[in-house]
Amino acid sequence: MPVAADGVAMTAKSLVAVHFTVVAVLKSATLVIGALITYFAFRAYRRTGARALRALAIGFAIVTLGSLLAGVVDQFVQVDPRVALVVESAFTTVGFGVILYSLYVD
Numbered sequence: 001m002p003v004a005a006d007g008v009a010m011t012a013k014s015l016v017a018v019h020f021t022v023v024a025v026l027k028s029a030t031l032v033i034g035a036l037i038t039y040f041a042f043r044a045y046r047r048t049g050a051r052a053l054r055a056l057a058i059g060f061a062i063v064t065l066g067s068l069l070a071g072v073v074d075q076f077v078q079v080d081p082r083v084a085l086v087v088e089s090a091f092t093t094v095g096f097g098v099i100l101y102s103l104y105v106d
Contacts, residue, residue, distance in 0.1 A: 020075060027071035034064025052105045059098030066091020 041057035044050070070088030074081055 023071060023074060027067060030067045031064060034060055034067065038064060052102045055098055055102035055105055059095045059100075059102055061095075062098060063092050063095030066095060 038057050038060045041053055041060060045053035045057055066088050069091065070084040073079065073087050074084035077083075
C-alpha cells in the first residue's frame, strides 16, 4: 500500500483525490503558460506580420488545447485513461509539427 510523506498508508480513495488534484493543478499551469506563450507569439505576429510567428502561435495553441482536452477526458469522461494519453499525444505531435514548420517558413 502506498505511504504518504508522513508515513501514513494512503487508501485508494485518497490516492484518487491526490491524482485528481495534482492533474488539475498541472493541467491548469500548462493551460496558463501555454496561453501566455500563444498570446505573446500572436502579439508578435500582429506587430511584425511574420508568418513564422503566426505558425508558432498556432503550434503552441494546438499543444495547449491538446493538454486541456486530455485533462478533461482524463478527469470528466468515463473512458479508459489511455484515451486521454492518445488525445494529448496527437495534439502535441501536430502542434510540434506546426512549431517545427514555423522555424523554417520565411
